[in-house]
Amino acid sequence: MALKIRLARAGSKKRPYYHVVIADARSPRDGRFIEAIGSWNPLLAKGEERVKIDADRAKHWLSQGAMPTDRVLRFLDEAGIAKREARSNPNKAEPGKKAQERAATMKKAQEDAAAAIAAATAAPAEEAPAEEAAAS
Numbered sequence: 001m002a003l004k005i006r007l008a009r010a011g012s013k014k015r016p017y018y019h020v021v022i023a024d025a026r027s028p029r030d031g032r033f034i035e036a037i038g039s040w041n042p043l044l045a046k047g048e049e050r051v052k053i054d055a056d057r058a059k060h061w062l063s064q065g066a067m068p069t070d071r072v073l074r075f076l077d078e079a080g081i082a083k084r085e086a087r088s089n090p091n092k093a094e095p096g097k098k099a100q101e102r103a104a105t106m107k108k109a110q111e112d113a114a115a116a117i118a119a120a121t122a123a124p125a126e127e128a129p130a131e132e133a134a135a136s
């Protein structure tokens with residue numbers, strides 16, 4: 001049986017509250033679980049105690065092979081129970097494929113417009129001395 005340490009949602013609509021539970025990986029998120037080992041109240045301020053985890057029970061279940069989800073692993077790392085490796089996704093901040101295409105077309109249009117303006121402003125400046133010479 002594959003065990004997970006995960007969050008089970010409780011609380012009312014738009015007022016989330018989560019229980020940290022040990023559950024079979026096949027059971028539904030808010031369904032049957034083996035044991036509740038803590039809680040997380042995301043609505044509390046950061047200075048308050050938002051996460052409460054029974055460290056002894058968490059260590060016991062980790063030794064039994066339970067795999068924590070990413071969010072729970074963050075909590076366990078803060079508590080010093082388990083180590084979470086830092087993730088790095090440098091491409092996350094880049095725009096998507098379509099947005100990059102739009103940006104490229106906008107840049108090309110701006111360059112064309114700038115070139116047209118530069119050509120239009122340069123041409124009358126060159127014609128001005130020729131008109132002065134003709135007037136003399």
